[in-house]
Amino acid sequence: xxxxxxxxxxxxxxxxxxxxxxxxxxxxxxxxxxxxxxxxxxxxxxxxxxxxxxxxxxxxxxxxxxxxxxxxxxxxxxxxxxxxxxxxxxxxxxxxxxxxxxxxxxxxxxxxxxxxxxxxxxxxxxxxxxxxxxxxxxxxxxxxxxxxxxxxxxxxxxxxxxxxxxxxxxxxxxxxxxxxxxxxxxxxxxxxxxxxxxxxxxxxxxxxxxxxxxxxxxxxxxxxxxxxxxxxxxxxxxxxxxxxxxxxxxxxxxxxxxxxxxxxxxxxxxxxxxxxxxxxxxxxxxxxxxxxxxxxxxxxxxxxxxxxxxxxxxxxxxxxxxxxxxxxxxxxxxxxxxxxxxxxxxxxxxxxxxxxxxxxxxxxxxxxxxxxxxxxxxxxxxxxxxxxxxxxxxxxxxxxxxxxxxxxxxxxxxxxxxxxxxxxxxxxxxxxxxxxxxxxxxxxxxxxxxxxxxxxxxxxxxxxxxxxxxxxxxxxxxxxxxxxxxxxxxxxxxxxxxxxxxxxxxxxxxxxxxxxxxxxxxxxxxxxxxxxxxxxxxxxxxxxxxxxxxxxxxxxxxxxxxxxxxxxxxxxxxxxxxxxxxxxxxxxxxxxxxxxxxxxxxxxxxxxxxxxxxxxxxxxxxxxxxxxxxxxxxxxxxxxxxxxxxxxxxxxxxxxxxxxxxxxxxxxxxxxxxxxxxxxxxxxxxxxxxxxxxxxxxxxxxxxxxxxxxxxxxxx
Ligand SMILES: Cc1cc2nc3c(=O)[nH]c(=O)nc-3n(C[C@H](O)[C@H](O)[C@H](O)COP(=O)(O)OP(=O)(O)OC[C@H]3O[C@@H](n4cnc5c(N)ncnc54)[C@H](O)[C@@H]3O)c2cc1C
Numbered sequence: 001x002x003x004x005x006x007x008x009x010x011x012x013x014x015x016x017x018x019x020x021x022x023x024x025x026x027x028x029x030x031x032x033x034x035x036x037x038x039x040x041x042x043x044x045x046x047x048x049x050x051x052x053x054x055x056x057x058x059x060x061x062x063x064x065x066x067x068x069x070x071x072x073x074x075x076x077x078x079x080x081x082x083x084x085x086x087x088x089x090x091x092x093x094x095x096x097x098x099x100x101x102x103x104x105x106x107x108x109x110x111x112x113x114x115x116x117x118x119x120x121x122x123x124x125x126x127x128x129x130x131x132x133x134x135x136x137x138x139x140x141x142x143x144x145x146x147x148x149x150x151x152x153x154x155x156x157x158x159x160x161x162x163x164x165x166x167x168x169x170x171x172x173x174x175x176x177x178x179x180x181x182x183x184x185x186x187x188x189x190x191x192x193x194x195x196x197x198x199x200x201x202x203x204x205x206x207x208x209x210x211x212x213x214x215x216x217x218x219x220x221x222x223x224x225x226x227x228x229x230x231x232x233x234x235x236x237x238x239x240x241x242x243x244x245x246x247x248x249x250x251x252x253x254x255x256x257x258x259x260x261x262x263x264x265x266x267x268x269x270x271x272x273x274x275x276x277x278x279x280x281x282x283x284x285x286x287x288x289x290x291x292x293x294x295x296x297x298x299x300x301x302x303x304x305x306x307x308x309x310x311x312x313x314x315x316x317x318x319x320x321x322x323x324x325x326x327x328x329x330x331x332x333x334x335x336x337x338x339x340x341x342x343x344x345x346x347x348x349x350x351x352x353x354x355x356x357x358x359x360x361x362x363x364x365x366x367x368x369x370x371x372x373x374x375x376x377x378x379x380x381x382x383x384x385x386x387x388x389x390x391x392x393x394x395x396x397x398x399x400x401x402x403x404x405x406x407x408x409x410x411x412x413x414x415x416x417x418x419x420x421x422x423x424x425x426x427x428x429x430x431x432x433x434x435x436x437x438x439x440x441x442x443x444x445x446x447x448x449x450x451x452x453x454x455x456x457x458x459x460x461x462x463x464x465x466x467x468x469x470x471x472x473x474x475x476x477x478x479x480x481x482x483x484x485x486x487x488x489x490x491x492x493x494x495x496x497x498x499x500x501x502x503x504x505x506x507x508x509x510x511x512x513x514x515x516x517x518x519x520x521x522x523x524x525x526x527x528x529x530x531x532x533x534x535x536x537x538x539x540x541x542x543x544x545x546x547x548x549x550x551x552x553x554x555x556x557x558x559x560x561x562x563x564x565x566x567x568x569x570x571x572x573x574x575x576x577x578x579x580x581x582x583x584x585x586x587x588x589x590x591x592x593x594x595x596x597x598x599x600x601x602x603x604x605x606x607x608x609x610x611x612x613x614x615x616x617x618x619x620x621x622x623x624x625x626x627x628x629x630x631x632x633x634x635x636x637x638x639x640x641x642x643x644x645x646x647x648x649x650x651x652x653x654x655x656x657x658x659x660x661x662x663x664x665x666x667x668x669x670x671x672x673x674x675x676x677x678x679x680x681x682x683x684x685x686x687x688x689x690x691x692x693x694x695x696x697x698x699x700x701x702x703x704x705x706x707x708x709x710x711x712x713x714x715x716x
Contacts, residue, residue, distance in 0.1 A: 006106055013063055027067075031074050042078055050079065054091045061095025062102070064146035068092065069177065076181020084178040085171075092174065093167035096149045100162055103153025111154050115606060126155040131165050138169025221538055228350045236260050236368040238567055239354045241346040241514065244271020245553040246544025247374035248329055249560035250567075255338035259568050262366060263339050264346035264356050270329035271376055272395075272545070273553040274322060280399050281423055283321035285587055287314045288430035292463070292589070295430075299626050311431065315403040322399075348373075348515030351537045370539045370567035373527060374560070375514065377507040377545035382415070386476035390483040392501040395420060402500075408433045409500035413485050415473055416504035417444030419586040422456060424502060426588050429463040436466045436496050438487055443469050445586065448647065449598045455630065455649050456588060476501070509546045531576040533563045541567050552584055581664045585654030590630045593653035595661050596645030597635050609635040609644055612670075612697065614690035616650045621681040627651035632690040634660070634670065641669030641694060652683055659687045670694045 042049040057071050072092075075084035112123075126133070134157065137148050152162060240251045243265030254261035268275045291307040298304045327333060331341045344358035348371060356364045379394035381387070393401050402408070410433065414425040417439030429435040437444070437460065443453040444460070444467060457467050471487040471494070478484070484495045509526040521535045522528040526548040533541045543563040544556035562577040585593035602609045613633045622628040630650030636643055646660040663673060674691035678684050 006102060013059075014065065017063070017065055027070065031070050031077075035074075035077060038074075038078055050083070050087060053078065054087050057088065057091035058095040058098070061092055061145070061149075062098035064099055064149065068145055072174065072177040073181035076178035076183075081175075081179055081182055084181060085175055088174050088178055089167055089171055092145075092170060093163055096145070096166050097159065097163045099146060099149035100153040101159065103150040104159075105153075107150075108154050123156050126157055130155060130157045131161055134162065134165045135169040138166055139172060217538075224537055225351060228352075231352050231367040233367075234352065234369045235366045236262050238262075238370050238372060238564070239264065239346070239366055239368040240372045240374055241348075241354070242271065242374035242376055242544070242546070243269045243329070243334075243341070244374060244376045244544060245273050245556035246376070246546075246560045246563070247271070247372070248334065249557045250372045250374060250543060250564045251334065251339040252337055253561060253564035254568060255334075257568060258338075261339055262342055262368075263334060264342045264344060264354070266343075266345040266359070269331055269334075269341070270326060273556075274325055274329055276396050276399060278553055279322055279325050280318045281395075281420070281427070282587060283318045284314070284427045284431075285423060287317060288427040289589060291432075292430040309431075310406065311408045312403065312406050314431065315399070315405075318399060319403065346514060348519060348540070351519065351539060370541065372560075372563045372567055373514075373516075373535070373540065373542040373546055374544045374556070374563075375510040375546045377509045377551060379503060380506045380508045381503050382473065382505055384473055384476055386478065387501075387503075390476040390478050390485075390501060392503050394503050395424075395507075398424075398502060409498075410434060411436070411498045412500050412502060413438060413496055413498040414502045414504060415485075416506070417441065417446070417467070417469065418504065418506065419445065419584075421502075421504035422460065422586060422588050424504060425465050426460055426463055429460070429465045434464070436468060436498070438471050438473055438485070438496075439467070439469045440472045441469065445592065448592060448594065449600055449633075452592055452598075452647060452649055455590065456586075456592060459589060507545065507551055509548065511546070532566045532570070532574045533559060533577055534566070538570070539567070549579070550582060550584070552582075555579075555582060581661060583657050583661045585657065587654065590627070590650045591648075591653035593648045593657040594646065595657055596643065596664055598633075598645055598647050599635065602635060602644065607644065608638050610638050611635055612690055612694040614686055614693050616683075616686055619683065619686050619689070621683050621685065622651065624681065625651065625683075632656070632686045634690050634694065636670065636694065639698070641671045641691075641698075642667075643669065648686075650683070650686070656683055656687060659684065 038049070053071075053075065057068075057075075059065075060071060061068055072084075072088050075088045078084065079087060134148075134152060237259035238251070238254045238261040240247045240254070240261065240263045243263055247263055247265070248270070251261050251263040265271075270279075273279060287309075291309065293300075294305050294307045296304060331343070334341050342356050342358065342364065343360070344356040344364075347355045347357070349355050349365075351371075352367050352369070354366050354368060354371060356366070358364060379396055381392070381394065408428055408431045412425075412428050412433040412435045414421050414428075414435060414437045417437060421437060421439070422444055425435050425437045443450065443457070445453050445456050448456075457469075460467050468487065468489070471489045474486045474488050474493065476483065476485050477495070482497060483499070483501070484497050485501065487494050487496065509523070511523045511527065515521075516523055516527065519537065519540075521537065521540065527535055527542040527546050529535055529542050529547050533543055533547060535542055541563040543559035545551045547559065559577055562575055566574045581595060583593065583595040585591055597605075597607065597609065599609070599611065601607075611633060613631050616622045616630045616632070617628045619628065627650065630648070630653070632650075633647045634643060635645045643660060643664050646657065646664075648656050650656070659673065663669070670691040673687055674695055676688065678688045
C-alpha cells in the first residue's frame with residue numbers, strides 16, 4: 001500500500017509539473033529569458049534564492065524530471081563557479097539518492113524475486129565492483145542520469161556508498177557544466193557547450209575511468225604481492241602445472257605463440273581423460289554395447305547369442321585404446337611442439353617461482369612471469385564406515401584393478417547415479433555383472449529433466465541393473481570373505497552383498513599440497529578465479545576441473561585458451577571466459593546430450609520458454625537402425641525461434657547436438673536449421689524435423705486462412 005502511495009504521489013507531482021508548464025523554465029531559452037528576473041531576486045536575497053534553487057534541484061532530480069543540465073547551467077549563471085558547484089554537487093547527489101531509494105523501496109524486492117537467478121551474477125558483480133561501475137557511470141554520463149539512479153536502486157549497493165561515490169564521480173562533470181553556465185548568456189544552444197576546451201575536458205573524462213581502473217588494479221596487486229620479492233628476470237613466460245586437457249592445451253597455445261613454456265606433470269601425460277576417464281570408459285562402453293547387440297541380435301533378424309568373451313581381453317583392449325591415443329598427449333609430441341615437459345611434482349613457492357620435484361630425482365626451480373594451475377580433480381570418496389575394510393575402486397583405480405580379473409565382478413555395487421556412475425553401471429551390466437546402483441537423490445542424472453532421468457532409468461533397468469534411487473548408503477560390513485553395503489530407504493535398512501564396489505559419487509578439485517595454502521590462494525570446492533581465470537594473484541591462473549564450474553575435457557580445453565592468452569597477453573587485453581554455450585553428453589544407451597537450458601533450469605531461473613519436441617520413433621534412419629527411441633527437445637524464447645537449450649536422448653545424441661551448439665553459439669534460430677539441407681537418411685534429420693515442428697506450431701493461421709480463400713477463388 002505504501003509503495004503504491006509513493007508511486008501515485010510521484011506520478012501526481014510529475015503530472016503537475018507538466019500541467020503547470022513548469023518545464024518552460026527548464027529549457028535553454030526559458031532559462032535565459034528568466035535569468036534577469038532570477039538574478040534580481042538573488043541579489044535581494046542570496047541565501048533564500050540559493051536554498052530555493054537547491055530545493056528545486058533536489059526535487060527535480062528525485063522525480064527524474066528532465067532539465068538537470070539546464071539547472072546546472074543556471075547554477076553557474078546565478079551563483080558563479082564555486083557556489084554553483086557546491087549547490088549542484090550536493091543537490092544532485094541528494095536528489096539522485098532519493099530517486100535511488102524510491103526505486104529500491106518500490107521495485108527492488110519484486111524485481112529480485114522475479115528475476116532471481118538471472119540477477120545473481122549482476123548482484124555478485126555489484127557487490128565486488130559496484131562502486132567502480134557507479135563511479136565510471138557518474139564520471140562518463142553515457143547513460144541518462146535518472147536511469148542510473150533507478151537501476152542502481154535495484155542492486156545491492158549500499159545507500160551511503162551510493163551517495164558519496166555519486167557525489168565524487170559527478171564532481172568533474174558538475175564543474176564542467178557549472179563553468180559553462182557562467183557563460184550562459186553567450187551560449188545559444190546546448191551544443192554550444194561543446195567548445196574545444198570543453199571537448200578536451202570531456203575527452204579527459206572519457207579516459208579517466210580506464211585510468212582509474214588501472215590505478216585501482218595497481219593498488220590491489222601491490223597489496224597482494226606486498227610480501228613477496230619479485231624476480232628481476234624470469235626463466236619462463238609460463239609454467240603450467242598438470243598435463244591433462246587444460247594443461248596440454250594451455251602449453252600448446254603458449255608454445256604456438258613462441259612463449260617459453262614449461263609443462264609439469266606428476267603422473268601420466270593426458271591426465272584423467274586419457275588415463276582414467278573419457279578414453280577408457282568409452283572403450284569399455286563400445287565392448288559392452290557390442291555384447292548387448294549380440295544378445296539382442298534378433299532385433300536385426302539375426303540369431304541372438306550369449307557373447308562369449310574373456311573379460312581380461314576386454315580390459316586389455318581398453319588399455320590398448322589408451323596406448324593408441326597416448327601419443328597425442330605424449331612428452332615427445334609436446335616437446336616437438338615447443339613445450340618443455342618436466343615429469344615431476346610442481347609446487348608454487350612464490351607468485352613467480354615453481355619448484356619441481358623431478359620424478360627421476362632432483363629438484364628444479366623455475367621463475368616465471370605467469371603460472372597456470374591445471375591440476376584437475378580426483379574421485380570423491382565418501383566417509384562411509386567400513387568402506388576401507390571392504391575395499392573399493394574409483395574411476396582412478398578400476399582400470400588397473402579390474403584388468404587383473406578374468407571375469408567381471410559377479411555382483412557390482414555402483415555408488416552414484418551421475419553420468420560416470422550410469423555409464424559404468426550399464427557397461428558392467430552388459431558385460432555380465434549383476435549391478436546394483438545406489439543413488440541418494442530421488443532420481444538418477446538429476447541435472448536432466450525428469451523424463452530424461454526416467455528414460456535413462458528404464459534403459460538401465462532393461463539391462464538388468466537394480467537402480468535404487470532415494471537410497472542412502474550408511475555403512476559397509478564384512479563377514480569373513482563376504483562384503484555388504486547397508487543402505488537406507490524410507491527409514492528401512494537394506495543389506496546388499498557385493499564382490500566389488502565402485503565409488504562414483506563425484507569428483508573434487510585437487511587443491512592441496514602444491515602451494516595454494518602457503519600463498520593464501522582462496523579455494524572453495526575449486527580454486528577461486530575471476531572471469532579472466534585469474535586467482536588472487538593476477539599472474540596465477542587456473543583452468544579445467546581444478547577451477548570448474550564444469551568438469552569436462554572440452555571445457556578444460558576451452559578454459560585453457562583463456563588462461564594461456566590472458567597469462568601471456570593480459571597486459572594488453574584480457575578476455576572473459578565465455579560459458580554461454582556449453583554442451584555435454586552422457587554416453588549411456590540411449591545417449592543423453594544437452595546444451596543450454598532444460599526445462600528444470602528454465603523454471604528454476606524463471607526464464608519463460610516454449611518446448612518443441614520431436615520423437616525419434618518417427619525418424620526413418622532410426623527406424624532402419626532399430627534405434628527408434630528418444631527425442632529431440634528444444635526450448636525457445638516464446639514466439640521466437642531463438643534457441644535457449646536442447647536436450648537429445650537417442651543414438652549418437654552427442655554428435656547430433658553439435659548442430660545446435662553451433663546454432664546457439666552463432667545466434668542461428670530454428671528457421672535457419674529448417675532452411676538447411678540435411679542428408680537423407682541420417683539421424684541428423686531429427687534436428688531439421690524438430691525445427692519443422694516448431695514452424696508448424698508457429699504457422700500464421702490468419703494468413704493460411706486467407707490463402708485457403710485465395711486458392712478456392714483460383715479454382716473458380
Ligand atoms: C570415468 C570418467 C569419464 C569421463 N568421461 C568424460 C567424457 O566422456 N567427456 C568429457 O568431456 N569429460 C569426461 N570426463 C571428465 C574429464 O576426464 C575431465 O573433465 C578432464 O580430464 C579434466 O581435465 P583437467 O586438465 O582439468 O584435469 P586432469 O585431466 O585431471 O589433469 C590434471 C593433471 O594434473 C596433474 N597434477 C596435479 N597436481 C600436480 C602437481 N602439483 N604437479 C604436477 N602435476 C600435477 C595430475 O597428475 C593430472 O594428470 C570423465 C571423467 C571420468 C573420471
